[in-house]
Amino acid sequence: MAEVTPWGSGGPLRPLKPEPDGHFSVRGGVAGIAFQLEELDAGVRGLDGLAEDVTTVEIAAHRIWAELGQYQNDPPSSGVEALDATGEGWRAVAKVREELQDIGSQVQACLQEYEGAEQRTLSNLRLGTDSHKLWLPQFLDMLLGGFPNPYSPDLSRLLNRDSTEALTGNYPVLVALLGARPERVTEAIQMATATGMQGSGIPIVVRALAEGLAPHLKPRDVKAIGGPSTDVALDASPAGLLSRARSVDEDGRGTIEILRTGSGDHEAFVVIIPGTQPGDAGGPNPFDEAGIVEALGYGSEHTSAAIRSALQEAGAEAGAQVVAVGYSQGGIHAMNLSQDKAFLAEYDLKYVLTAGSPVGGIHPEPGISSLHLEHRQDWVPGSEGAINPDTRDRVTLTLENRVLTPSGEAPGLGPGHRLTNYEAGARAVSASSDPSLIASTGALAGVVGTGGAATATRFQLVRTPKPQESGRPGMPVRPVEQPDIRPPGGR
Structure with a gap:
């Protein structure tokens, strides 16, 4: 642990970056900068409250001293000593009050400097001014390290979370993508102005795509069809929980x-x-590519309704505590x-666990805890262009270890x-001594x-057919096949 210059020694106070814990870093939570700034702010308010209390005592002491002033010319036995003692007490209280106010002012100035530094850093990332610092090292690394094996491509040295986040969080780039839709350009500019270019503009692009060039991606109703229940350990x-998510994801049928x-x-x-599953985009599986459009651009309105219906069928009564896990x-x-x-x-949603998900632009209601697992080589968490907020209830763990696609396996979206x-990273979470992870x-x-x-x-979620698939006048409607529900863990 690095040494810190103690207060009062004359040396400057500097914030310290938390030490990395093994092959990952942690941001947010009770050890995060934002929570520490909240604690500083609470400290300022506490000092102000103490100063107000001391001021009340100071005023009372001064009033007593003033009332005793008429006895200052009388013999000592008449109470002059009491007058002097009261005056000294009043001045001592005033000095304490001044010191409290001075400390409070220093803490407030420190808080403002830290907040300003955080805002400047986020603004730089949102504006993309640091994008060359992210892209150039990756490009040089690729040149020096050679191009990836064409039979097992690994582009993560060039396309990773940070470079993707810098690109998709760049509002000028997003406005260029929206050039054909003037009303969307206006919407993007308004959001950029309102947020100081610190939010995600990707939802605007996604909605423009679904409502313009690719209407088949526009969300539709989703139904939940229940299967048998099984007792599990x-x-x-x-x-x-991520192991269960892998089993569900491998099922591949929505x-x-x-x-x-x-x-x-x-x-x-x-x-x-589960994560995105291959298939006919906009078809019956709501977790196909069109599901990304619903998730990023429309707040998962239809999928959320289907999940609520599935919970009801699973026996969850109103007010039940819920944990949501997603890959x-x-x-x-x-x-x-x-x-x-x-x-x-x-329902009382208490906790959300995500792995490899772009969720920086989603802001949960107060009191909901969340843990987000990301990998430095994984570009997907950066595809929304928004950094996960650093709050007390929100923790982001970034895996830093180098990973490769196993020989003979398809690269998919990259090894990261x-x-x-992510399962291996989650095991490290449970073994970590990091305060934020322990609390989470x-x-x-x-x-x-x-x-x-x-x-x-298990419930199979089924998206309602596209309008053109509902049948034409004078033609019979093709019956929808009954989904195949298998027991949990079945393949």
């Missing part, structure tokens, strides 16, 4: 899983949501639940995006415990 750690844990007054429900696209849907008023009006790598995993355990017996029910 649940590992409720972050790694255990299924989600709902786990019912505990009993009686301590029941909780865990919703597992890649599924993480966006999971986080969208945290700001879905209809969902939150019925592999769910197995403690919040999760407070809802679902450490695991044990649970009931798992």
Whole structure:
């Protein structure tokens, strides 16, 4: 641990970057900068309150001293000594008040400097002024390290979370993409002005795409069809929940899983949501490429409604505690639940766990904790162009270890995006001594415990047919095949 110049020694005070914990770094939570700034702000308010209390004492002491002033010319035995003592007490109280106010002013100035530095850093990233610093090292690394093996491509040295985030968070680039839709350009400029170019403009681009060039991507209603329930032994750690997510994701048929844990007054429900699954974009599987459009551009309105319906069928009563877990696209849907008023009006969402998901532009309601796993080589979490906020209840863990696509396997979206790598990172979360991670995993355990017996029910989510697939006049409508629901873990 680096040394800090003690206060009062005459040396300048400087913030320290937290030491890396193994092969990952942690941002946010109780050890995050934002929470520390909140604590400084609370300290300033506390000092101000003390100063006000001392001022009240000071005023009372001065009043007593003034009332005793008429006795100052009398013999000492008449009370002059009391007058002197009261005057000294009043002056001592005034000195304490001045010191408290001075300390409060210094802390306030420190807080403003830190907040200003944070805002400048975020503004630089949003404006893209640091993009060359992100792209150039990656390009040189690629030249020096050679081009990737064409049979096992790995472009993560060039396209990673930071470079993608710098590009997609660049409002001039987004405005250029929206050049054919003047009204969308105006919307993007208004958002940029309102947020100081610190938000995500990707939802605007996504909606423009769905409402213009690719109407087949526009969201439609989603239905949840339940399957059989099975008793399972649940590992409720972050790694255990991501293992369930891998099983659901590999199912590949638009299924989600709902786990019912505990009993009686301590029941909780865990919703597992898969990542993007290949298929006909805009077809029956709501987790295809069109699902990304609904998640990023439309707040997962239809998928959230289907999840709420599945919870009801799984036995979750109004007010039940819920944990949402999602990988890649599924993480966006999971986080969208945290700001879905209809969902939150019925269920008490306590915790969200995401892996490899772009969720920086989603702002949960107060009191909802979240843990986000990202990998430096994974470009997907940066595709929204917004940094995950640094708050007390929101923790982002960034994996820093170098990963490669295993020989003989398809590269997919890159080795950094592999769910197995995120599972390994989640195991490191449970073993970490980082205060933010300890608090976050403690919040999760407070809802679902450490695991044990649970009931798992899988639901197949089905998007309603496209209008042109509903049949033409004079022609029979093709019947919809009944979905194939298999038991949890089935392949």
